[in-house]
Amino acid sequence: xxxxxxxxxxxxxxxxxxxxxxxxxxxxxxxxxxxxxxxxxxxxxxxxxxxxxxxxxxxxxxxxxxxxxxxxxxxxxxxxxxxxxxxxxxxxxxxxxxxxxxxxxxxxxxxxxxxxxxxxxxxxxxxxxxxxxxxxxxxxxxxxxxxxxxxxxxxxxxxxxxxxxxxxxxxxxxxxxxxxxxxxxxxxxxxxxxxxxxxxxxxxxxxxxxxxxxxxxxxxxxxxxxxxxxxxxxxxxxxxxx
Amino acid sequence: xxxxxxxxxxxxxxxxxxxxxxxxxxxxxxxxxxxxxxxxxxxxxxxxxxxxxxxxxxxxxxxxxxxxxxxxxxxxxxxxxxxxxxxxxxxxxxxxxxxxxxxxxxxxxxxxxxxxxxxxxxxxxxxxxxxxxxxxxxxxxxxxxxxxxxxxxxxxxxxxxxxxxxxxxxxxxxxxxxxxxxxxxxxxxxxxxxxxxxxxxxxxxxxxxxxxxxxxxxxxxxxxxxxxxxxxxxxxxxxxxx
Amino acid sequence: xxxxxxxxxxxxxxxxxxxxxxxxxxxxxxxxxxxxxxxxxxxxxxxxxxxxxxxxxxxxxxxxxxxxxxxxxxxxxxxxxxxxxxxxxxxxxxxxxxxxxxxxxxxxxxxxxxxxxxxxxxxxxxxxxxxxxxxxxxxxxxxxxxxxxxxxxxxxxxxxxxxxxxxxxxxxxxxxxxxxxxxxxxxxxxxxxxxxxxxxxxxxxxxxxxxxxxxxxxxxxxxxxxxxxxxxxxxxxxxxxx
Amino acid sequence: xxxxxxxxxxxxxxxxxxxxxxxxxxxxxxxxxxxxxxxxxxxxxxxxxxxxxxxxxxxxxxxxxxxxxxxxxxxxxxxxxxxxxxxxxxxxxxxxxxxxxxxxxxxxxxxxxxxxxxxxxxxxxxxxxxxxxxxxxxxxxxxxxxxxxxxxxxxxxxxxxxxxxxxxxxxxxxxxxxxxxxxxxxxxxxxxxxxxxxxxxxxxxxxxxxxxxxxxxxxxxxxxxxxxxxxxxxxxxxxxxx
Numbered sequence: 001x002x003x004x005x006x007x008x009x010x011x012x013x014x015x016x017x018x019x020x021x022x023x024x025x026x027x028x029x030x031x032x033x034x035x036x037x038x039x040x041x042x043x044x045x046x047x048x049x050x051x052x053x054x055x056x057x058x059x060x061x062x063x064x065x066x067x068x069x070x071x072x073x074x075x076x077x078x079x080x081x082x083x084x085x086x087x088x089x090x091x092x093x094x095x096x097x098x099x100x101x102x103x104x105x106x107x108x109x110x111x112x113x114x115x116x117x118x119x120x121x122x123x124x125x126x127x128x129x130x131x132x133x134x135x136x137x138x139x140x141x142x143x144x145x146x147x148x149x150x151x152x153x154x155x156x157x158x159x160x161x162x163x164x165x166x167x168x169x170x171x172x173x174x175x176x177x178x179x180x181x182x183x184x185x186x187x188x189x190x191x192x193x194x195x196x197x198x199x200x201x202x203x204x205x206x207x208x209x210x211x212x213x214x215x216x217x218x219x220x221x222x223x224x225x226x227x228x229x230x231x232x233x234x235x236x237x238x239x240x241x242x
Numbered sequence: 243x244x245x246x247x248x249x250x251x252x253x254x255x256x257x258x259x260x261x262x263x264x265x266x267x268x269x270x271x272x273x274x275x276x277x278x279x280x281x282x283x284x285x286x287x288x289x290x291x292x293x294x295x296x297x298x299x300x301x302x303x304x305x306x307x308x309x310x311x312x313x314x315x316x317x318x319x320x321x322x323x324x325x326x327x328x329x330x331x332x333x334x335x336x337x338x339x340x341x342x343x344x345x346x347x348x349x350x351x352x353x354x355x356x357x358x359x360x361x362x363x364x365x366x367x368x369x370x371x372x373x374x375x376x377x378x379x380x381x382x383x384x385x386x387x388x389x390x391x392x393x394x395x396x397x398x399x400x401x402x403x404x405x406x407x408x409x410x411x412x413x414x415x416x417x418x419x420x421x422x423x424x425x426x427x428x429x430x431x432x433x434x435x436x437x438x439x440x441x442x443x444x445x446x447x448x449x450x451x452x453x454x455x456x457x458x459x460x461x462x463x464x465x466x467x468x469x470x471x472x473x474x475x476x477x478x479x480x481x482x483x484x
Numbered sequence: 485x486x487x488x489x490x491x492x493x494x495x496x497x498x499x500x501x502x503x504x505x506x507x508x509x510x511x512x513x514x515x516x517x518x519x520x521x522x523x524x525x526x527x528x529x530x531x532x533x534x535x536x537x538x539x540x541x542x543x544x545x546x547x548x549x550x551x552x553x554x555x556x557x558x559x560x561x562x563x564x565x566x567x568x569x570x571x572x573x574x575x576x577x578x579x580x581x582x583x584x585x586x587x588x589x590x591x592x593x594x595x596x597x598x599x600x601x602x603x604x605x606x607x608x609x610x611x612x613x614x615x616x617x618x619x620x621x622x623x624x625x626x627x628x629x630x631x632x633x634x635x636x637x638x639x640x641x642x643x644x645x646x647x648x649x650x651x652x653x654x655x656x657x658x659x660x661x662x663x664x665x666x667x668x669x670x671x672x673x674x675x676x677x678x679x680x681x682x683x684x685x686x687x688x689x690x691x692x693x694x695x696x697x698x699x700x701x702x703x704x705x706x707x708x709x710x711x712x713x714x715x716x717x718x719x720x721x722x723x724x725x726x
Numbered sequence: 727x728x729x730x731x732x733x734x735x736x737x738x739x740x741x742x743x744x745x746x747x748x749x750x751x752x753x754x755x756x757x758x759x760x761x762x763x764x765x766x767x768x769x770x771x772x773x774x775x776x777x778x779x780x781x782x783x784x785x786x787x788x789x790x791x792x793x794x795x796x797x798x799x800x801x802x803x804x805x806x807x808x809x810x811x812x813x814x815x816x817x818x819x820x821x822x823x824x825x826x827x828x829x830x831x832x833x834x835x836x837x838x839x840x841x842x843x844x845x846x847x848x849x850x851x852x853x854x855x856x857x858x859x860x861x862x863x864x865x866x867x868x869x870x871x872x873x874x875x876x877x878x879x880x881x882x883x884x885x886x887x888x889x890x891x892x893x894x895x896x897x898x899x900x901x902x903x904x905x906x907x908x909x910x911x912x913x914x915x916x917x918x919x920x921x922x923x924x925x926x927x928x929x930x931x932x933x934x935x936x937x938x939x940x941x942x943x944x945x946x947x948x949x950x951x952x953x954x955x956x957x958x959x960x961x962x963x964x965x966x967x968x
Contacts, residue, residue: 041876041946062938119873121953128962146415146444147361150283162417162443173872175888201888201966202872212304220283227363233475233959236370240443388657388686389603392525404659404685454546462525469605475717478612482685630899630928631845634767646901646927696788704767711847717959720854724927 010090013053014071022048022055023068025211029116030057034064036222038118044203045117047104048211052076054108058095072097078105099177103205106185111155112207114214119203122225127170127200129232139191140168140198142224144240150220152213154193165239166224167191170198196221252332255295256313264290264297265310267453271358272299276306278464280360286445287359289346290453294318296350300337314339320347341419345447348427353397354449356456361445364467369412369442371474381433382410382440384466386482392462394455396435407481408466409433412440438463494574497537498555506532506539507552509695513600514541518548520706522602528687529601531588532695536560538592542579556581562589583661587689590669595639596691598698603687606709611654611684613716623675624652624682626708628724634704636697638677649723650708651675654682680705736816739779740797748774748781749794751937755842756783760790762948764844770929771843773830774937778802780834784821798823804831825903829931832911837881838933840940845929848951853896853926855958865917866894866924868950870966876946878939880919891965892950893917896924922947 014023029046033039044063047056054074057063061070073090088097098104100117107115130138142148143165151160160166169187174180180199187197195217196206206221208214228238256265268288275281275288286305289298296316299305303312315332330339340346342359349357372380384390385407393402402408411429416422422441429439437459438448448463450456470480498507510530517523517530528547531540538558541547545554557574572581582588584601591599614622626632627649635644644650653671658664664683671681679701680690690705692698712722740749752772759765759772770789773782780800783789787796799816814823824830826843833841856864868874869891877886886892895913900906906925913923921943922932932947934940954964 037949040949041873041942043873043876043946043949062942119949121949121956124871124953125956125960125962128957129960132962144415144443145366146441147283147285150285162415173870173888199872201870216283216304220285223279223282223285223361223363227366229956229960230363230367230471231370234367234371234471236367236374386657386685387608388683389525389527392527404657458525458546462527465521465524465527465603465605469608472605472609472713473612476609476613476713478609478616628899628927629850630925631767631769634769646899700767700788704769707763707766707769707845707847711850714847714851714955715854718851718855718955720851720858 009093010073011069013073013090014055014068016068021068022050022053022211023071026055026057026071027066027068029211029215030063030066033116033118036120038120038222039063040119043119045098045100045104046115047098047100047108048114049076049108049112053089054078054104056098056101056104058092059098060096070095072101074101074105076108100205102178102181103184106181106188107205107207110188110207111209112214113210115205115207116214116218117203117205118218118222120222120225122222122229123198123204124201125229126225127198127202129229130170131200136172139170140225140228140238141165142228142238145224145227147220147223147227150223151217152193152195152208155209157193167194168196168198168204168221169194170200173199173202251335252315253311255315255332256297256310258310263310264292264295264453265313268297268299268313269308269310271453271457272305272308275358275360278362280362280464281305282361285361287340287342287346288357289340289342289350290356291318291350291354295331296320296346298340298343298346300334301340302338312337314343316343316347318350342447344420344423345426348423348430349447349449352430352449353451354456355452357447357449358456358460359445359447360460360464362464362467364464364471365440365446366443367471368467369440369444371471372412373442378414381412382467382470382480383407384470384480387466387469389462389465389469392465393459394435394437394450397451399435409436410438410440410446410463411436412442415441415444493577494557495553497557497574498539498552500552505552506534506537506695507555510539510541510555511550511552513695513699514547514550517600517602520604522604522687522706523547524603527603529582529584529588530599531582531584531592532598533560533592533596537573538562538588540582540585540588542576543582544580554579556585558585558589560592584689586662586665587668590665590672591689591691594672594691595693596698597694599689599691600698600702601687601689602702602706604706604709606706606713607682607688608685609713610709611682611686613713614654615684620656623654624709624712624722625649626712626722629708629711631704631707631711634707635701636677636679636692639693641677651678652680652682652688652705653678654684657684657686735819736799737795739799739816740781740794742794747794748776748779748937749797752781752783752797753792753794755937755941756789756792759842759844762846764846764929764948765789766845769845771824771826771830772841773824773826773834774840775802775834775838779815780804780830782824782827782830784818785824786822796821798827800827800831802834826931828904828907829910832907832914833931833933836914836933837935838940839936841931841933842940842944843929843931844944844948846948846951848948848955849924849930850927851955852951853924853928855955856896857926862898865896866951866954866964867891868954868964871950871953873946873949873953876949877943878919878921878934881935883919893920894922894924894930894947895920896926899925899928 042060045057054076056072104115148166153160169191171183198204206218208217284302287299296318298314300312346357390402390408395402411433413425448460526544529541538560540556588599632644632650637644653675655667690702768786771783780802782798784796830841874886874892895917897909924930932944
């Protein structure tokens with residue numbers, strides 16, 4: 001693959017003094033996510049699309065220490081190569097691209113501007129509780145909590161309401177992160193309005209129309225997962241009984 | 243509504259080098275509240291009254307990223323217009339005013355100098371536990387905990403004592419935040435000494451005579467709610483049995 | 485009492501560019517304690533003795549915002565005046581002295597160099613669990629946890645060992661903090677080797693030969709209280725059964 | 727032992743403007759570990775090997791306040807002297823060497839580049855739960871959690887897979903930290919692929935080929951211990967039943 005990297009390696013694509021530039025935003029976001037415990041131990045990842053470029057955090061680095069120089073860049077739209085042939089237009093020579101890349105691409109192909117992947121323990125616990133309580137094909141659902149209003153009802157459909165029931169699909173984990181792509185895309189088709197997919201025993205993928213929406217939706221979901229775990233401990237049902 | 247905004251837009255009302263100016267304090271407070279998990283996912287809000295002006299955090303922004311320039315200003319006293327006619331004397335053109343505005347106004351009309359709205363999970367869990375244990379019309383109550391002394395007994399009545407029972411009313415949530423105004427005002431009338439109202443499945447409104455009092459009362463209440471949830475997990479009653 | 489304040493008010497006693505000066509250390513410590521949740525809502529306090537001066541954090545201020553200028557200074561040894569006659573050699577004119585003062589003095593009279601008072605929720609929960617499980621006169625005890633080695637066995641007796649059982653006396657809370665003095669002193673007499681006294685439904689007083697020892701002993705105790713609460717939730721006994 | 731310290735004391739060994747120098751990295755890591763609650767109350771420690779030098783955090787200091795000047799240096803390989811004869815080539819005159827030293831050496835002799843010792847409460851709780859549920863000779867084990875992939879399968883064997891079962895040996899605590907050396911080395915022999923050993927009622931030793939690997943493996947393990955404790959509270963088994 002090394003020969004595919006352009007000589008100049010397009011370092012200018014990740015060099016900007018603008019704090020809102022994706023190559024600056026990704027390290028800043030990862031530092032914040034690390035402090036919430038979402039991406040410790042090199043877990044998780046983040047990707048931003050801007051115009052015809054996709055900026056991606058690398059694999060296996062300390063997320064709170066990331067630098068702009070560590071960012072990979074792909075062209076968008078990206079031809080559906082198998083991962084081994086994926087052509088990065090900017091690639092840090094000493095780092096591996098994120099195994100989340102095809103999953104991020106699935107979100108971008110559906111119009112996302114930013115996609116966040118966390119290993120939040122609240123998300124993992126919620127997937128385990130749903131599996132035990134409702135079976136392997138069940139989704140997470142919660143209703144009548146104000147924070148639900150932080151999640152969109154679907155593209156161009158406004159935000160959810162307090163009385164709505166939020167449903168987040170859960171897919172099974174796989175040995176290799178890339179192999180999640182098929183089931184993630186299937187969940188996106190079955191839940192065309194969702195902005196997130198939980199991965200059992202693993203974490204969550206959350207996306208949004210832009211960076212702020214992806215980040216705040218990720219925060220609202222994590223709030224709901226933490227609340228749901230505490231509610232379960234206290235014997236409180238997630239969906240209000242009527 | 244755009245035509246109602248004065249041309250000059252009174253930007254000077256939110257520009258000050260004084261860190262104690264409300265337009266500087268609100269972003270600072272919101273950053274702190276974000277780190278406690280009270281206003282993640284754009285939830286919650288804060289408002290300060292100074293002389294005949296009310297300064298209000300905008301709706302739907304990342305609370306930890308807020309800038310003075312994002313602050314709305316209303317005249318006080320504020321005529322009781324319906325929300326759509328509410329006249330801001332300073333309004334960031336790209337932002338929406340907070341849906342909490344009429345609730346903040348209710349506190350200011352009762353003499354508050356600052357009002358804080360959080361989505362604290364401890365507050366939400368407490369409302370759910372009270373509902374299940376004591377029914378939909380019950381209030382939260384706790385006694386014989388030192389931190390209760392951080393809550394005033396009522397306007398000009400000094401602080402609560404260790405042996406006092408603190409009671410915080412709980413109102414039902416509504417689909418639209420503005421629609422809470424009626425029941426919030428009713429709770430304020432029924433509990434004329436309260437400095438806080440819990441909103442079931444939503445969070446809390448806390449106010450105080452000034453910014454420091456509102457903030458420290460909010461901290462004391464959140465401490466008590468967290469303690470109450472942990473006490474419940476351990477089978478410890480909130481009100482000391484005698 | 486105002487007439488007792490010396491005209492010059494000895495402001496120089498709290499003005500130093502040395503970060504290790506008590507008037508600089510107290511605000512720094514309080515900021516750290518606030519971030520652990522020990523002194524939110526203006527709760528708790530800290531006092532340092534240096535030579536013949538005692539430096540004390542004021543009452544009722546935001547602990548994370550404290551400044552050197554807010555510090556009270558007492559002479560040491562301090563004559564046993566009733567609180568209303570206590571003579572501060574340096575007194576911020578706009579602040580109230582801490583109600584913890586006589587309790588801090590009790591520690592200093594026993595040779596402490598620093599005394600810390602927190603409202604730690606773990607400490608409060610431990611006092612409630614001990615009361616329910618072992619009765620109103622019982623102490624907290626825990627054994628066979630490495631962190632016990634962070635607590636001294638008594639003045640000049642070295643540190644506790646892993647197999648030792650740490651015991652911390654618990655006194656009943658009173659309506660006014662000053663009124664704790666008698667039972668605190670009684671607990672100090674009954675447990676002459678203790679460096680801490682828990683106050684039921686209130687928090688803890690921890691002291692040490694110097695600032696570092698008081699702070700690290702406070703951290704070790706809080707670690708043990710948090711662990712003890714989690715052990716109780718999991719049905720694990722605090723003292724190892726043999 | 728004082729006479730063994732070379733006059734010049736080799737202060738240059740801990741003086742560097744390179745933030746990646748071990749004498750700068752150790753204080754930086756300890757500050758981070760303190761904020762996770764792993765080394766409060768002077769507990770825990772960290773050591774880094776570089777070329778033929780071992781850099782070690784001192785005993786009994788506030789870990790978040792450590793300075794490069796506080797670091798001990800040993801030659802590597804280190805002759806197996808009894809601790810009292812151990813010869814430091816750089817030694818802060820006012821500090822005691824860490825009791826963890828022989829345990830760190832055991833890791834370095836097996837090829838580690840960095841070894842971290844924490845008193846993480848999650849680690850302690852996991853050792854207590856394993857002892858009660860499976861007996862005193864049992865190890866910790868967990869499977870089918872994505873974060874397991876943050877732990878190596880063994881030297882040169884790549885990382886663990888999602889379906890693998892991670893096993894961490896648990897050794898009994900001893901009165902003196904040095905006395906753990908024998909059982910730590912025995913556990914390393916019995917589990918030649920492990921990068922960590924839990925110490926019952928005490929904490930954990932984690933090592934890695936270099937600083938980044940030790941730190942991120944420590945984070946991944948702590949994530950798994952916290953998750954395991956929460957899973958236990960919720961009645962969820964640690965190893966997936968098949």
